[in-house]
Amino acid sequence: MKKLAITLILTLILGTPAFAITKPQEPIISDATKESAKNLIEPVQQNTFEGRKALLITASNTALIAMRNIESRINDSKNLTNDQKKELSTITNNTEEQLNNYKNDVSNAKTSEELTKANQEMVQYIKDHKEEIRAAAAKATMIGIEGTMQATQDYIETANDISDALKVCGSDTTTLDNYITAAEDDLEELENLYNEIMQDEKVDQSESTKVREASRQAAKLSTDLATITSEIALASETCPQAQKYVETLKRLENL
Known part of the structure; x- marks a missing residue:
């Protein structure tokens, strides 16, 4: 569980170039939100089934904020072509959909087996699309x-x-x-x-x-x-x- 939460946060938020450098726009994820997300990994939460679920849902919400802000920047860009926006928005939309599905699966999970299955599917999606996600985040930085x-x-x-x-x-x-x-x-x-x-x-x-x-x-x-x-x-x-x-x-x- 802990590994997945870290993967979600680092891959979708912290694993891309720094977002908070430029003054004209707010960072995609604020420093306070990043710190809060990292601090979620606490032993007390790992010891209960509901605690693990809450941890993963919060990590998903943090990743969703990042993806929505990335998509907003892409759509607002004056220099990207429509084809570029379409390509990049497809990446962000697909990732948002996957994250929402994952969050629902976690919320509805009744057993550790169901939670493990949801985790495995999400981890696989991130592995398969990591470079595309980072590409979208990099464009948003620029x-x-x-x-x-x-x-x-x-x-x-x-x-x-x-x-x-x-x-x-x-x-x-x-x-x-x-x-x-x-x-x-x-x-x-x-x-x-x-x-x-x-x-x-x-x-x-x-x-x-x-x-x-x-x-x-x-x-x-x-x-x-x-x-x-x-x-x-x-x-x-x-x-x-x-x-x-x-x-x-x-x-x-x-x-």
Whole structure:
């Protein structure tokens, strides 16, 4: 029982690239929910039949939340084609159906044998479709990064305007301009990774590595923007021409 619950949680939620990196969207599963799900594996629950059932039902519910959020991101994507959405949605719909059937079987189980049978069927489904499920989750991760790229582009444009205003004030913007250039380079790298990953509905092993790299790159961009904001906040204190842009910049950083 414990093995299946861990399989459900790790395969469908924790076994894919990190979801909580990007600011524009909430993570597919919140950190609190993940922690709660992992903490369910307690000895007291393993010692009773009803406790085991409750554990597996909760694990199923957590996995269902993940799949529904993945499907929502896929459907909301502006860059996936209809064929890609259809292919990925088929994966999520089939998995949701399987999870719901499994949850019902567990709920209705009267004996350990019935529970074991339901577990075996669910484990087999996950083994058979693990890569497809992870592909859908990986695409959802990249869809979450779509907003990051656009917000970063807007931010960089505003930062360049502020740099120009600071120059009018006679400020030395060498350091600021270097920070902006670094952010532009990091954004370009993220966009290249995004385009490579999103070109089809599949995710092979090499693309899985790229998804993780893209998540790290998005996190790096967040650091870039925070550094630029700090530099501008200091420099603009004595430059009225630049101050009018600062609030816009802070808003863009926090999107």
